[in-house]
Amino acid sequence: MARALYIHIPFCNAICYYCDFARVINNADTVDQYLAVLKNDLDSRDLSHIETIYIGGGTPSALTLNQLEVLFTMIKPYTKNVIEYTIEINPESLTSEKAELMSAYGINRASLGMQVSQAHLLKVINRSHTNEEVEAAVNALHAAGINNISLDLMYGIPTQTLEDVKESLDVITSFKINHVSIYGLTIEPDSVFGKLGYKPAPDDLDADMYELAIDYLNSKGIKRYEIANFAISGKESLHNQVYWSYDDFVGVGLHASGKENNQRYTNTRNLKDYLAGDISPQVIKLSKEDQMFEFIMMNLRMKKGFDIKRFNQRFDEDFNSLYADVLSGLIRDGLLNLEDDNLSASDNGLNLLFYILEKFMR
Numbered sequence: 132m133a134r135a136l137y138i139h140i141p142f143c144n145a146i147c148y149y150c151d152f153a154r155v156i157n158n159a160d161t162v163d164q165y166l167a168v169l170k171n172d173l174d175s176r177d178l179s180h181i182e183t184i185y186i187g188g189g190t191p192s193a194l195t196l197n198q199l200e201v202l203f204t205m206i207k208p209y210t211k212n213v214i215e216y217t218i219e220i221n222p223e224s225l226t227s228e229k230a231e232l233m234s235a236y237g238i239n240r241a242s243l244g245m246q247v248s249q250a251h252l253l254k255v256i257n258r259s260h261t262n263e264e265v266e267a268a269v270n271a272l273h274a275a276g277i278n279n280i281s282l283d284l285m286y287g288i289p290t291q292t293l294e295d296v297k298e299s300l301d302v303i304t305s306f307k308i309n310h311v312s313i314y315g316l317t318i319e320p321d322s323v324f325g326k327l328g329y330k331p332a333p334d335d336l337d338a339d340m341y342e343l344a345i346d347y348l349n350s351k352g353i354k355r356y357e358i359a360n361f362a363i364s365g366k367e368s369l370h371n372q373v374y375w376s377y378d379d380f381v382g383v384g385l386h387a388s389g390k391e392n393n394q395r396y397t398n399t400r401n402l403k404d405y406l407a408g409d410i411s412p413q414v415i416k417l418s419k420e421d422q423m424f425e426f427i428m429m430n431l432r433m434k435k436g437f438d439i440k441r442f443n444q445r446f447d448e449d450f451n452s453l454y455a456d457v458l459s460g461l462i463r464d465g466l467l468n469l470e471d472d473n474l475s476a477s478d479n480g481l482n483l484l485f486y487i488l489e490k491f492m493r
């Protein structure tokens with residue numbers, strides 16, 4: 132049974148140059164049509180065991196107050212057992228009224244797209260908020276009673292330096308937040324950067340920025356609990372941990388993905404089709420071997436790793452004998468730790484997860 136629900140709102144007021152998500156420029160009429168279809172999509176799913184909800188985008192906070200109320204009202208019947216309810220916010224589109232509305236409908240966590248603190252770098256990626264707007268958004272959320280706040284940091288942006296990353300971290304940690312997600316810029320072919328032929332940052336600069344962020348955030352007590360996610364103890368994202376634990380989740384909305392009943396699906400990316408009610412998900416059936424590998428891949432992203440008894444029960448296998456050779460080599464090399472049946476990647480192992488996973492491929 133799915134424990135998590137992702138809802139995609141694809142509307143943005145401007146398009147960031149690195150973005151290749153399913154998104155379109157915000158338009159009031161299209162949003163209204165979208166919300167009507169979204170309700171049918173939502174109501175057609177089995178959401179009886181949902182514990183976490185994540186409204187992502189796009190820019191959900193770009194919707195008007197009325198549109199947000201329509202959205203939250205359609206979700207409300209499914210919030211009975213929900214313990215974490217998150218919405219993505221672009222700082223410049225949040226108002227106190229929107230924050231209060233979010234809180235009134237049970238939203239208790241916000242993920243703010245900040246990315247960097249320097250105006251010239253925000254211009255490079257075509258984002259337009261100021262640090263003051265980020266601070267105002269954080270304060271408005273707290274005032275509304277939403278105290279669980281995450282900020283995004285991006286590194287590897289063209290012309291960005293190590294000093295810029297450090298400065299952004301200084302600014303981020305000066306706000307009252309308890310979670311940080313970091314993203315290395317990738318140049319996607321369908322993004323504006325990709326079309327303009329931009330090159331990614333050199334690998335060693337990218338790695339230095341990543342390590343700087345890890346050391347800096349750890350030193351502030353915002354500890355890495357997943358490859359790219361950091362939190363004050365107890366504030367780790369429950370929703371994302373459903374993905375990383377390889378449990379089932381429902382995806383609703385344009386190009387949203389889900390995993391249920393040994394299948395992964397991704398809804399259509401075509402907005403016209405979606406608005407016509409044709410969700411046409413692409414479905415991939417997952418073999419037992421696929422699932423065993425994906426279970427390991429996802430769970431090892433988390434610093435806490437996983438209990439191998441959970442693997443054994445789920446797949447009716449014996450993990451230790453299946454992977455005896457792989458395990459002994461990776462443990463000997465200091466990349467994996469095995470303690471009381473709990474397997475986890477070491478700090479170095481988290482940095483070399485691709486290498487580890489290659490060994491588990493059969």
Ligand code: SF4
Pocket residue numbers: 142143145146147150151152154188189190221244
């Ligand atoms: S990165 Fe987010 S805010 Fe920017 S265009 Fe993409 S979906 Fe919209």
